[in-house]
Amino acid sequence: MNATTIDLKKNIMWLASYPKSGNTWFRMFLANYLKNDEEPVSLDEIESTPIASSPVDFEETMGFNPFEMGLDEVDLYRPDMYKIITQDTEDENEVFYKKIHDAYTLNTNNIPIFPAEVSIGAVYFVRNPLDVCVSYANHSSSNIKRKVKLILNEKGDVAGRKTGQLRQIMLSWKSHYDSWKSQTEIPVHIVRYEDMKQTPMETFGAIIKFLKLDYDKERLGRAIVNSDFKLLQQMEAETGFKEKAQFCENFFWKGTIGNYKEHLSEKQIERIVTYSKETMIELGYIDSKGKLTV
Amino acid sequence: MNTHTHTHTHTHMNLNFPIDIDTLAVSKEPIAKLLNPRLSNPHLQIDENDFYLNVYDVASYRVQNGNNVLIQPHENSDEASIRLFLNGSVLGAVLHQRGLIPFHGSTFLYEGKGVMICGQSGAGKSSTTAAFCQKEAAFINDDITPIKITKDAATIIPIRTRIKLWDDSLEKLDIENTKFDQIRPTLEKFYLPNDAAFQEEQELHHIIILGKHNEGEYKSNELEGMAKFNTLRKQIYRKMYLKGMPEREKTYFKQLFNLANKVRITKVIRPQKSSIYDTKEYIKTILAS
Numbered sequence: 264m265n266a267t268t269i270d271l272k273k274n275i276m277w278l279a280s281y282p283k284s285g286n287t288w289f290r291m292f293l294a295n296y297l298k299n300d301e302e303p304v305s306l307d308e309i310e311s312t313p314i315a316s317s318p319v320d321f322e323e324t325m326g327f328n329p330f331e332m333g334l335d336e337v338d339l340y341r342p343d344m345y346k347i348i349t350q351d352t353e354d355e356n357e358v359f360y361k362k363i364h365d366a367y368t369l370n371t372n373n374i375p376i377f378p379a380e381v382s383i384g385a386v387y388f389v390r391n392p393l394d395v396c397v398s399y400a401n402h403s404s405s406n407i408k409r410k411v412k413l414i415l416n417e418k419g420d421v422a423g424r425k426t427g428q429l430r431q432i433m434l435s436w437k438s439h440y441d442s443w444k445s446q447t448e449i450p451v452h453i454v455r456y457e458d459m460k461q462t463p464m465e466t467f468g469a470i471i472k473f474l475k476l477d478y479d480k481e482r483l484g485r486a487i488v489n490s491d492f493k494l495l496q497q498m499e500a501e502t503g504f505k506e507k508a509q510f511c512e513n514f515f516w517k518g519t520i521g522n523y524k525e526h527l528s529e530k531q532i533e534r535i536v537t538y539s540k541e542t543m544i545e546l547g548y549i550d551s552k553g554k555l556t557v
Numbered sequence: 558m559n560t561h562t563h564t565h566t567h568t569h570m571n572l573n574f575p576i577d578i579d580t581l582a583v584s585k586e587p588i589a590k591l592l593n594p595r596l597s598n599p600h601l602q603i604d605e606n607d608f609y610l611n612v613y614d615v616a617s618y619r620v621q622n623g624n625n626v627l628i629q630p631h632e633n634s635d636e637a638s639i640r641l642f643l644n645g646s647v648l649g650a651v652l653h654q655r656g657l658i659p660f661h662g663s664t665f666l667y668e669g670k671g672v673m674i675c676g677q678s679g680a681g682k683s684s685t686t687a688a689f690c691q692k693e694a695a696f697i698n699d700d701i702t703p704i705k706i707t708k709d710a711a712t713i714i715p716i717r718t719r720i721k722l723w724d725d726s727l728e729k730l731d732i733e734n735t736k737f738d739q740i741r742p743t744l745e746k747f748y749l750p751n752d753a754a755f756q757e758e759q760e761l762h763h764i765i766i767l768g769k770h771n772e773g774e775y776k777s778n779e780l781e782g783m784a785k786f787n788t789l790r791k792q793i794y795r796k797m798y799l800k801g802m803p804e805r806e807k808t809y810f811k812q813l814f815n816l817a818n819k820v821r822i823t824k825v826i827r828p829q830k831s832s833i834y835d836t837k838e839y840i841k842t843i844l845a846s
Contacts, residue, residue, distance in 0.1 A: 425679070
């Protein structure tokens with residue numbers, strides 16, 4: 264395959280995460296920071312950081328209906344899609360922020376789905392898998408049992424059905440994290456959801472620096488306040504949110520830490536912890552004595 | 558149809574093309590790419606009257622002057638897949654080269670009026686059209702509809718297509734799948750047999766732009782003025798080809814402008830999860846208004 268004919272610019276910043284790990288919350292923060300307004304931006308303005316697995320973008324860029332292709336077949340074209348879609352700008356300084364839930368994987372031609380040639384970097388959001396599980400179960404109106412299975416499934420994926428987004432290979436929760444952390448093609452800045460909650464100024468501030476945006480403390484504080492979780496909940500109640508599923512009550516649900524205790528059984532907790540132990544220790548969700556920290 | 562097929566690797570290939578063309582040939586040798594095309598992607602190259610498409614593991618295609626199609630099947634590819642891309646992306650190239658604007662829409666004749674349902678892939682064009690054509694309407698085209706536009710009229714050009722439906726849509730429409738042809742061996746999507754004779758050219762009266770949202774209600778609004786023109790542009794099938802065909806695109810402006818003046822255009826947003834028949838009934842009330 265010869266891609267020399269595309270004039271490549273390095274202009275994509277990936278916002279990568281397993282679902283329900285603060286990605287959308289961060290996108291609202293970023294929309295506020297970039298706009299730098301006194302008033303909070305509306306939920307609609309999150310469209311400036313769209314998901315990278317849009318079937319419409321795929322069809323309009325590649326000239327194929329992705330729903331008439333196999334899932335692996337679509338992935339053969341995705342690297343080129345990102346090369347093409349982001350080169351269509353006159354502005355040398357434009358950065359495309361793209362939300363993704365995919366693990367970092369290769370397609371069946373052994374080409375990375377996310378091409379390093381056009382990637383500035385990736386911010387990777389990670390959250391305690393126990394809280395992810397509970398939040399995710401609400402998000403898609405399905406039950407917790409299925410989400411426990413998904414979190415442990417090395418072949419886990421989402422979407423890729425007859426309508427909706429393109430298929431996204433996620434692997435298990437721990438392998439999702441490992442895939443992004445261990446790849447060496449794209450510089451990654453890893454962010455814990457819990458730190459976004461507990462030390463927002465430091466955590467969001469570090470991301471702003473990684474993104475090489477102008478760092479301004481006052482602007483940072485304002486963007487944090489204007490993307491506060493309670494505010495997002497309130498805005499969703501008033502105007503609705505496009506990224507919510509039809510039969511799911513709300514997208515912005517609780518956003519708390521340690522909420523799993525009220526919803527997961529001992530056995531479910533044990534299954535996730537046993538399977539994901541090393542990664543959970545690495546991220547501080549389990550201490551050196553093997554006890555859950557939250 | 559004046560079709561010459563030279564079959565080598567794929568013998569006895571049944572490559573019906575939806576419109577009449579001068580040549581439709583199969584090549585054993587790799588098809589040459591374009592030299593310095595205006596649009597050049599790894600799998601797709603486009604100039605005003607020349608087009609090259611490589612569908613990995615399926616086939617390469619070249620289209621010239623709106624009348625000559627050359628196909629090189631790739632090793633181990635299946636005929637259904639070769640035909641699917643031929644009747645989709647490749648047909649789109651032929652129509653663009655001819656200057657006959659292809660729209661991403663399905664068409665039928667309902668109560669004496671030509672109706673086109675446009676929308677993105679997955680919006681529900683085919684299933685809604687199938688629901689209409691079960692009793693009340695006469696089917697014309699599925700998925701791709703060329704429209705001939707003059708100062709005086711907008712005309713639907715019938716082409717030889719069949720409605721493509723997923724297994725669950727067939728079930729919802731209570732259509733028994735009696736070994737319908739699969740669009741590809743790996744997909745549970747089928748061609749609905751079309752026994753009726755293909756329609757004559759019909760005047761186009763009303764375009765429905767079908768979309769969906771995560772709310773539970775149907776919504777609609779009829780477009781006026783420039784909004785009609787801008788929306789029509791977005792409904793062009795394989796609009797991205799025009800990046801390699803700027804002269805062709807220029808000729809479309811006036812046509813789209815005329816079309817906007819000739820037809821009614823209504824946007825309809827349906828709930829993501831909704832019944833095909835509810836959508837049909839909702840659209841009926843709009844067509845009657």
